[in-house]
Amino acid sequence: MKIIESAQAKINLSLAIEGRFDDGYHDLNMIMQTVSLADILEIEELSEGISLEIDPDVELPDNQDNIIWETANKLIEKYPKKIKGLKIKLKKNIPIAAGLAGGSSNAAALIRGANRLFKLKLNWAEMRNIGAEIGSDVPFCIKGGTAHVKGKGDQIKDLNPLKNYKALLINPGFKVSTAKIFNEFSNGDYEKLNIPTAKLVEIIELNKKIDWKEGWGNQLEPVTFQLFPELKEIKEWLIENGAAHSQLSGSGPTMIGFFNKEKNLVSLAKSWNRKGKSFVVDFTKGY
Numbered sequence: 001m002k003i004i005e006s007a008q009a010k011i012n013l014s015l016a017i018e019g020r021f022d023d024g025y026h027d028l029n030m031i032m033q034t035v036s037l038a039d040i041l042e043i044e045e046l047s048e049g050i051s052l053e054i055d056p057d058v059e060l061p062d063n064q065d066n067i068i069w070e071t072a073n074k075l076i077e078k079y080p081k082k083i084k085g086l087k088i089k090l091k092k093n094i095p096i097a098a099g100l101a102g103g104s105s106n107a108a109a110l111i112r113g114a115n116r117l118f119k120l121k122l123n124w125a126e127m128r129n130i131g132a133e134i135g136s137d138v139p140f141c142i143k144g145g146t147a148h149v150k151g152k153g154d155q156i157k158d159l160n161p162l163k164n165y166k167a168l169l170i171n172p173g174f175k176v177s178t179a180k181i182f183n184e185f186s187n188g189d190y191e192k193l194n195i196p197t198a199k200l201v202e203i204i205e206l207n208k209k210i211d212w213k214e215g216w217g218n219q220l221e222p223v224t225f226q227l228f229p230e231l232k233e234i235k236e237w238l239i240e241n242g243a244a245h246s247q248l249s250g251s252g253p254t255m256i257g258f259f260n261k262e263k264n265l266v267s268l269a270k271s272w273n274r275k276g277k278s279f280v281v282d283f284t285k286g287y
């Protein structure tokens with residue numbers, strides 16, 4: 001049997017940094033949101049081993065260096081009686097190393113898919129625990145939707161899923177290493193942003209309309225802008241073209257445009273004629 005699992009991208013509605021843990025990881029306070037831009041995984045049982053197929057034009061390893069392979073290995077190790085081997089075909093749509101959790105979302109999709117295919121009967125919490133062994137963003141990506149995520153990504157409170165919001169994403173076409181951004185952040189002295197995550201959580205829980213003009217913020221923006229000043233121009237372009245607010249997603253480099261007023265985002269996205277790609281996305285309720 002073959003099953004299809006979608007792997008949605010995530011954006012950060014807010015990202016504040018509260019401190020640092022002894023192991024060097026940063027203590028985060030974020031609101032995360034899944035969006036309709038998604039990769040597709042086809043998952044099948046194999047009698048043994050792992051096979052990973054990716055379009056040749058996608059610059060990703062099809063071996064143990066791929067997070068999908070790592071996840072497949074972990075699942076086979078954990079459930080040897082039920083899972084003998086895994087064949088996965090990946091259709092990549094989410095830009096790579098973009099701040100959109102593309103890899104984490106792929107890992108989460110494989111965990112969900114294996115749960116269905118092999119009737120593992122894992123609940124959300126159990127799947128999130130497996131995801132936490134793979135990477136910081138994987139637990140959120142298991143269920144997706146709208147969530148308040150803290151710590152290293154391991155403390156998750158699901159919020160009322162936001163409906164009827166869209167955003168315009170601009171990815172400038174180059175990759176950014178998350179480790180490099182956190183490293184620069186911890187060694188430098190960057191502007192401290194006021195990021196009212198708690199206020200946004202309250203607005204979401206009370207089902208109030210979000211005013212994007214409040215500018216919820218991402219504390220990794222000052223450092224990422226210093227390293228890649230061209231991102232500031234994308235932010236300016238989004239604001240000039242009607243966005244109420246624009247900010248970096250994750251550790252970048254994708255910039256998000258949030259709009260308060262109705263606007264033809266498809267035609268605005270088409271008018272992006274500089275380097276990179278534009279995507280109109282809907283907020284999704286997750287899985």
Ligand SMILES: C[C@](O)(CO)[C@H](O)COP(=O)(O)OP(=O)(O)OC[C@H]1O[C@@H](n2ccc(N)nc2=O)[C@H](O)[C@@H]1O
Nearest residue numbers: 024025026028104135136137152153178179182250251
């Ligand atoms: C910034 C976020 O994108 C927010 O959504 C994620 O927390 C990053 O998640 P990710 O890409 O899965 O990153 P990981 O592979 O876990 O971490 C890459 C590197 O970033 C740094 N890192 C990551 C997460 C964190 N809370 N503090 C850190 O300092 C660490 O040096 C780590 O080695």
Ligand SMILES: Nc1ncnc2c1ncn2[C@@H]1O[C@H](COP(=O)(O)OP(=O)(O)OP(=O)(O)O)[C@@H](O)[C@H]1O
Nearest residue numbers: 066067096097098099100101102103104106137250
């Ligand atoms: N299946 C995969 N999809 C994307 N990247 C992968 C995958 N497997 C391994 N990688 C590697 O992981 C690195 C991070 O890629 P990814 O697209 O997950 O970053 P990201 O969107 O910045 O994630 P985050 O928002 O969680 O920081 C890349 O350098 C890539 O080579």
